[in-house]
Structure formats: C-alpha cells, structure tokens
Amino acid sequence: TEPPSQGHRPHIGTGPGIGTGDRDRGLGPGSGPGPGPGAARRPLTTPASRSPAGGARAPRIYTRTGDGGFSSTFTGERRPKGDRVFEALGTTDELSSAIGLASEFGVEKGHAFVEQLRKVQCMLQDVGSNIATPLSSAREAHLKRTAFSEKPVLELEQWIDSYSEQLPPLRAFILPSGGKSSAALHFSRAVCRRAERCVVPLVQAGEADPNVAKYLNRLSDYLFVLARYAAMKEGKEEKIYIKSEQ
Ligand SMILES: Nc1ncnc2c1ncn2[C@@H]1O[C@H](COP(=O)(O)OP(=O)(O)OP(=O)(O)O)[C@@H](O)[C@H]1O
Secondary structure, eight states, X not given: OOOGGGOSOOOTTSSTTOOSOHHHHOSSTTOSSOOOTTSOOOOOOSGGGBOTTSOBOOOOSOOSTTTTSEEEOTTSOEEETTSHHXXXXXXXXXXXXXXXXXXXXXXXXXXXXXXXXXXXXXHXXXXXXXXXXXXXXXXXXXXXXXXXXXXXXXHHHHHHHHHHHHSOOOOSOBOSOSSHHHHHHHHHHHHHHHHHHHHHHHHHTTSSOHHHHHHHHHHHHHHHHHHHHHHHHHTOOOOBOOOOOO
C-alpha cells in the first residue's frame, strides 16, 4: 500500500489535493485526494511511461488525457475544463500559490506566522479535495476521504482574534501596501475572495461542503489582519485611501 502522499496521479500546479477519478486507479488506501502540487509522485504505468524497449522510464507528469479539454473529478466524472469545479480548483491553486509567495517574503523577514501559512496551504489542499468530489457523483468512500469540518474555521477565528488585539484601530480604508509581505498578503486576500466566489455556487448547488465556503470567507479576514500585522511588525507604512479632488 502506498503512503497517502503518493496515492494520486501527478498534477503539478493544478487542483490542490485532487486526483483523477477512481475510474483510473481504484479508490483505496493511498489512492485519493491528498497532498497535491509538490507531493511525491506515483510512477505512471501507462504505455506512455514505458521506453520502446519495454524498460521502465522516468515517470511522466502528463497523460495527454486532458488535451481534448476534459478532465476528471475525484469521483471519476469527465467534465469540460471550463466546468465550475475546475474553475474553483484552479482558483484555490492560485490562492495557495499567492500565499506561498507571501510566505517566502515572510521568511525573509523572520515572521513566525509563516508556520500558520504553511498550515493554511495544507488546508487548501483539503479544500481542493472537497471541491473535486461533487456530492452528486460521490460514493461513501469518497465522502469519507474528502470531508471538511468546521474545526479549521474555528482555528482561523482564534488567529484573527489574537492579531486583531495587537493592531491599531482602523481609521481609514487601507490600500494594499505596507511592505512586500503585507502587500503579498493583501494580494492573497483578493485571490481568496475570488476563490470564495467560485466555491459559493458549488455549495449552493449542494456540490461542496458549506464549511469550505466558510473557511474561505474566514481566510480572507485572516489574510487582511495578517497583512496589517506584517506591516506593523516591519514598521512599514500602510497607505490609506485619500479622496482625490474631482
Ligand atoms: N485547467 C485546470 N484547472 C484546474 N484544475 C484542473 C485543470 N486541468 C485539470 N485539472 C484538475 O487537476 C487534476 C490534475 O491535472 P492534470 O493536468 O493532470 O489533468 P489533465 O489535463 O486531465 O491530464 P493531462 O495533463 O495528463 O493531460 C485533474 O484530474 C483535474 O481534476
């Protein structure tokens, strides 16, 4: 049995935590959603991964099965890549990438919150897993592997409260600014809100768990206070909105 981190088909830079349908690889231990981009990769055993002489080649990350503009959900459905499930998955992936960049800026400044951001990126893999498992085609085993609870929402709330207590009160609209860490966190916040807009219709259609939408809603608040906190810690000025003379 493979460890869960190797249990899904390779997908670099695509949907977090999702794999192709179990149609291709069976649903069992280590075969479902799990760590996505950057995780260890299972060698493909399709003909594409064999050399002409029949010897094993280095595994390829592409199968070409998506070239026609269709891809698979975790439940094995083939859907057009323009489907809202892939839109939501792709946006969640963008969000994690934006947070990754903010986190790297944070590392340069020695911010302790980078550990929280790493945790958030892991949660976003689970967000992707839930999105990639539309309830309409999910079986019990799919649901068990991709459930998303309220616990991470509550943890975000604790983090938000603790930063908020340390911040100066808001007296004006803040513009995305305040140094590189802060500005990158504001950018992440904006991507987060777009991810939320993609997920809400799925939740309203009963296709994704309401806790996923809650998590993204809370995450944008967390990213907002964290952006302000980063600016404060670095002694950087937060630019504010000034109404121009018209
Ligand atoms: N453009 C996309 N945006 C968001 N998610 C995607 C996109 N394309 C595929 N996915 C999701 O990410 C998973 C892995 O992506 P991958 O690129 O391997 O899929 P593919 O395009 O169907 O296959 P291949 O690249 O091997 O032809 C897919 O199973 C699907 O759930």
